[in-house]
Amino acid sequence: MIPLVCPTPIATRDRILLGHGSGGKLSAELLRDVFLPAFANPVLARLEDQASIEIGGVHLAFTTDSFVVKPLFFRGGDIGSLAVHGTINDLAVGGARPEFLSAAFILEEGFAMADLRRIVDSMSAAAAQAGVTIVTGDTKVVERGSGDGVYINTAGIGRLRDGVRLSASLARPGDAVILSGSIGDHGIAILSEREGLELESEVASDSAALHTLVDAMFEASGAGAIRCMRDPTRGGVASTLNEIAAQSAVGIEIDERAIPVHEAVRGACELLGLDPLYVANEGKLAAVVASESADAIVQAMRRHPLGGGAVIVGRVTAAPAGMVIMRTAFGTSRIVDMLAGDQLPRIC
Amino acid sequence: MKYIDEYRDAAVAKGIAEAVRARVTRPWVLMEICGGQTHTIMRYGLDEMLPPEIELVHGPGCPVCVAPLEIIDKALAIAALPGVIFVSYGDMLRVPGSHSDLFRVKAAGGDVRIAYSPMDAVKLARQNPSRQVVFFGIGFETTAPANAMSVWQAKREGLRNFSLLAAHVLVPPAMRAILASPANRVEGLIAPGHVCTVMGTREYEDLSRDFRLPIVVGGFEPVDLLESVRLLVAQLEEGRVQVENQYVRSVTREGNLPAQRLMEQVFRVCDRQWRGIGAIPLSGYRLRPEFAEYDAELVYGTEQITAEEPRECMSALVLQGLKKPVDCAAFGTLCTPERPLGAPMVSSEGVCAAYHAYRRRVPEAAR
């Protein structure tokens, strides 16, 4: 009889791994085990993409983000425009009108001044176009070899709409799940430009400021109709929907045939063995809305330049709580799970 | 996408599943080996479409899962060396060795990089003459030609800083080990279509004859797999035993001769340990002596590294198709993708990971 064998488990977690930054289960674990206990407070505990705070009777949304994308310049944007859009989006999906941003730079010694100018000009243009102002910032320089050219950290602040409260814990059975357009564009655009992949594609990052799209959605719906919105960045739509399902303790069922994916994104994903549901987006939002308002909201989105591909992709269900299920084109069901770390390309 | 979309056509798929339903008169146990085929079955819910008489069991078709602890430990030892750029396919980075994995080695300072093709590693060697580039040559016969080419090309160019850590495994010997086991329940086999694209179907004719086993060489899309099941069921119901080719658009009896010729020149067959199964004679490839300077085992002297494989565990039974992941008490509780106990849970192609990702628990209420 062939002796049976089994590998040993790795129990210790004594170092940060790349997976901790992926937006998946490892990231959630880090938050839960390290950050939340240390910074314990009720605002943080809500785990939204932005914090809702009150100062002297004024309700504000406050968010922070860091940008470490490589390459720094890509089709459809750069680390600068990405930083502005990403920060605006975090505020917008929280129901706030973005107004002021901060921008802090960590520059590597030897970084080209011309590249820095390019990035800063891009940020300026993005901010102007979006109607927000970069009012404060900071600069640090680290020794050659300690950074990746440039890292950008931002913070954003804006006023919450009166009477609006959005939260990933507010999804209810029967609600509709809406996507504002095609998924996976940003992640594939970035991958295409990575050296060594030698992938030629026309896919451009979808990096964009979504606050005016959000305005249109609020205008087309009554109070409380929009339960929550998220911009599915790292970890993709799958991670975002899993977070909502978990925080609301509901199930989410999506229809495979309804999910929009560009042909080129699909081709790249097939080639690399990636699932578009887990690929990053930077100019899309997912929204959970009351079912009776869904059609009106989708129509309003489609009239907006950034919402042309808006579509209802699924429904919130009572069970199985905390899980996202996809109905395949074959009528069968499969779980859309949360990834542990980064999605790894496969050869198998 | 041509040659993909039409093989994912729901109407055609349903039609074939109906045909199986109409044909089947008693239970049959069918095995598919390939991780990619398991993945498709789980992802599209093909087992739900087939009648309950058909039981699909999954074999050890994930070269990442079956790579023995020993070879992972060797990889980790090499990757941790200063001056080494260790290049691997993405799947391997999370697989645990005895004490660590490549992600952790990377976190501790090792230069570990993901490649999409072995030629990426050769390019790295060319571009970094002062560093040693080592490529982790995992895979079944499908991947062996590409890995062989990397060594061939490196030798042609006279590169002095490139080597291959060969960890190839071969399907037919593993199938023999499984079929010869007294616990074997497999009545029909879906042979791996991409392995056969390279190697042809002759080895499966021997297997079929020696074990009186109906075999269908199958593709990887839902329609391919359903059709493969249909052909197998037809053989079984009619009492026929033969090797049929469902994946005719890619597989021929002879296979890919240029690829086979290169593999002959670069590799020789050797004994291999299969994680979860144990030692199977003549079931792997290693580099021929003419390529000794490109053999990472020799260059880095890792031949003396051995690993203590722990005692009996469910992984072994799952990899042999004797148990399903859901039969394991640890599945989804103690053993999850973030804290895997066994390789089939770690690799995204592993059967446990596939089950956990796609089919952990879909209660009737959700349908």
Next chain:
Amino acid sequence: MCLAVPGKVLEASDVGSSRIANVQFGGVTRKVYLDFVPEAGVGDYVLVHVGFAISKIDEAEARRTYELLEEIGAFLDPEEGQP
């Protein structure tokens, strides 16, 4: 195991001792080594695994067998037809 994807050869050339092609997969193209499928030419479909073509798709065989597949369901349930 063995993720291999079908793509269309757009152009091919000899580079050093290898034959390299630009192959199109849906909306993306990628460089692929044709060393194992030297007979593949522009317009042919090849199956690609880790950057190498491992077979040339037999389009005639594919068409022939696919037509049979389409008939299977229709034969069993003529009322159902296409969705």
